[in-house]
Amino acid sequence: MSEPALRLGVNIDHVATVRNARGGAYPDPLRAAKLAQEAGADGITAHLREDRRHISDADIEGLMATLSLPLNFEMAATDEMQAIALRHRPHAVCIVPERREERTTEGGLEVAREENRLAHFIAPLREAGCRVSIFIAADSKQIEAAHRIGAQVIELHTGAYCDAHAEERFEERDAELARLTEMATFAHSLGLEVHAGHGLTYDTVQPVAALPEVRELNIGHFLVGEAIFRGLDPAIREMRRLMDDARAA
Ligand SMILES: CC(=O)[C@@H](O)[C@H](O)COP(=O)(O)O
Numbered sequence: 001m002s003e004p005a006l007r008l009g010v011n012i013d014h015v016a017t018v019r020n021a022r023g024g025a026y027p028d029p030l031r032a033a034k035l036a037q038e039a040g041a042d043g044i045t046a047h048l049r050e051d052r053r054h055i056s057d058a059d060i061e062g063l064m065a066t067l068s069l070p071l072n073f074e075m076a077a078t079d080e081m082q083a084i085a086l087r088h089r090p091h092a093v094c095i096v097p098e099r100r101e102e103r104t105t106e107g108g109l110e111v112a113r114e115e116n117r118l119a120h121f122i123a124p125l126r127e128a129g130c131r132v133s134i135f136i137a138a139d140s141k142q143i144e145a146a147h148r149i150g151a152q153v154i155e156l157h158t159g160a161y162c163d164a165h166a167e168e169r170f171e172e173r174d175a176e177l178a179r180l181t182e183m184a185t186f187a188h189s190l191g192l193e194v195h196a197g198h199g200l201t202y203d204t205v206q207p208v209a210a211l212p213e214v215r216e217l218n219i220g221h222f223l224v225g226e227a228i229f230r231g232l233d234p235a236i237r238e239m240r241r242l243m244d245d246a247r248a249a
C-alpha cells in the first residue's frame with residue numbers, strides 16, 4: 001500500500017493525563033493507540049516528559065511491545081531520555097524543549113545556540129536507526145541549524161497560529177500561517193522532511209494540511225477532548241477527513 005501524502009500522528013499524551021488524575025490504569029493510552037490505528041492514524045506520538053506528568057516509562061514499553069504503527073517518541077535532549085530512546089529504538093525521536101513549570105510545550109527548541117551539543121546528542125540516535133526530528137518555531141535560523149546538525153525531520157510548532165485563531169487575533173493568525181507556509185517551503189528546499197503540530201483543531205487544521213511540503217501532522221490534545229463528546233474513533237476519523245479534503249482541494 002502506498003504511503004498517504006499527509007500522515008496523521010495521533011498524540012496520546014492526554015489520555016495519560018486523565019488516567020494520572022486518579023492514578024490506576026484507566027483510561028489506558030495503549031488502548032487509545034490501538035483505537036487510533038483502527039480510526040486511520042498513520043502513527044502514534046507520545047511525549048515522555050522528564051516530570052512524567054502524563055506518559056510513563058511503562059507506557060513507552062507497552063507501545064514498543066504492542067504497537068504496529070510507527071512511534072514518534074517526543075523527548076527532551078537529556079542523557080536520561082537519550083538512554084531510554086537508545087534502549088527502545090522507536091521509529092522516530094522528536095527532540096522538544098521542556099521547562100518544568102510550563103503548562104505545555106510553549107516554544108520550539110533553541111537549536112542555533114546549542115548546535116554543537118545537539119549534533120553530538122542526536123548522532124547516536126541516528127546511528128541506532130531512529131529518524132531524528134526537531135520541534136522548532138517557524139524560523140529560518142532554527143531550520144538551518146536543524147539541517148546542519150543532521151536532523152532528517154523538522155516539526156513546525158503550530159501553537160502560535162492556533163492560539164491567535166482561538167483568541168480571534170485574525171491578522172496575527174494569518175501572519176503566523178504565512179510564516180509556517182514560507183518556512184515549510186524553505187525547510188523542504190534544504191531536504192528536510194516537514195511535519196507540523198501543536199494545538200491543531202478542526203477549525204485550524206486545514207490551512208496547515210494544505211501545505212504541500214508538510215508530510216505529517218501530530219495532533220493530540222484536541223482529539224482527546226473531542227473524544228469526550230463524540231468518541232475517539234469518530235473524532236480521529238473527522239480529523240482525517242478534514243486533512244484529506246484540504247489536501248485534495
Ligand atoms: C511537543 C508537543 O507539542 C506535545 O508533546 C504535546 O503538546 C503534548 O504534550 P504537552 O501538553 O505536555 O506539551
Ligand SMILES: NCC(=O)COP(=O)(O)O
Pocket residue numbers: 011045135155196197198199200218219220221222
Ligand atoms: N508535537 C505536537 C503534538 O504531538 C500534538 O500536540 P497537541 O495537539 O497535543 O497540542
